[in-house]
Amino acid sequence: MNHGLFWASYFFAVGAAVGSFLNVVIYRLPVGESIVRPGSRCPVCKTPIKWYHNIPIASYFILRGKCAACHAPFSPRYMLVELLTALLFMACWARFGVGAPMFVFMTLIAALVAVFFIDLDHMIIPDVITLPGIPIGFVLGYFVLHIPFTDSLIGFLAGGGIFFVLAVLVPGGMGGGDIKFMAFIGALLGWKAALITIFLGSLIGAIGGVAGMLFFGKGRKIPFGPYLVLGVLIAVFWQREVIDLYFSLFVPGAP
Numbered sequence: 001m002n003h004g005l006f007w008a009s010y011f012f013a014v015g016a017a018v019g020s021f022l023n024v025v026i027y028r029l030p031v032g033e034s035i036v037r038p039g040s041r042c043p044v045c046k047t048p049i050k051w052y053h054n055i056p057i058a059s060y061f062i063l064r065g066k067c068a069a070c071h072a073p074f075s076p077r078y079m080l081v082e083l084l085t086a087l088l089f090m091a092c093w094a095r096f097g098v099g100a101p102m103f104v105f106m107t108l109i110a111a112l113v114a115v116f117f118i119d120l121d122h123m124i125i126p127d128v129i130t131l132p133g134i135p136i137g138f139v140l141g142y143f144v145l146h147i148p149f150t151d152s153l154i155g156f157l158a159g160g161g162i163f164f165v166l167a168v169l170v171p172g173g174m175g176g177g178d179i180k181f182m183a184f185i186g187a188l189l190g191w192k193a194a195l196i197t198i199f200l201g202s203l204i205g206a207i208g209g210v211a212g213m214l215f216f217g218k219g220r221k222i223p224f225g226p227y228l229v230l231g232v233l234i235a236v237f238w239q240r241e242v243i244d245l246y247f248s249l250f251v252p253g254a255p
């Protein structure tokens, strides 16, 4: 097996295992349950899931999406979270290569996947993720990603500040979770990535909002966090390209 194929499948498997853990985090963190104990159980019959029935992605297909004990159907979302995390980890390796920055981005991606689904389900972004993320973001941003400290500081202030002002101006529009999330992203990735995140998150959010109204009518309020997560992912993988595209479109005479 050549090296590329080995690393691609290795990080796919690592991502699938991390995704399996994220399912537990997504399910238990917002309701205040321990993410360590007890082990995974069937949500219907409470039978503990045996380790060989708990293999990321594969088990869903082997068991045909059903509990081995009571045959209650499992949501395909558990498998999709594992597959999504696996693909993102593989993409992270392909984009950054094996090294310290890759591990930082993989950790960020794990946090983003958790934030995406927790905000979708509960309309909250847990402080447990964003608040420790701010000081950790400053340290890893500076020492591993080589973001100048002033870039991180401006990112922290601007990322959190823009949403803080919006929250004051438009009551009920912006949650405290979004403010802390953007402060975290700004601290870790710097102000350019923070601005790209806010710009693209708002753009995708506006498109998503209109599409949602067209197809589903005025349904339930959709949280902003998942759109911000998409914005961060684009900023992580294509920051340079987004900046180049912006200048070529909107700044006359730019190279």
Ligand SMILES: [Zn+2]
Pocket: 042, 043, 044, 045, 046, 047, 067, 068, 069, 070, 071, 072
């Ligand atoms: Zn069961």
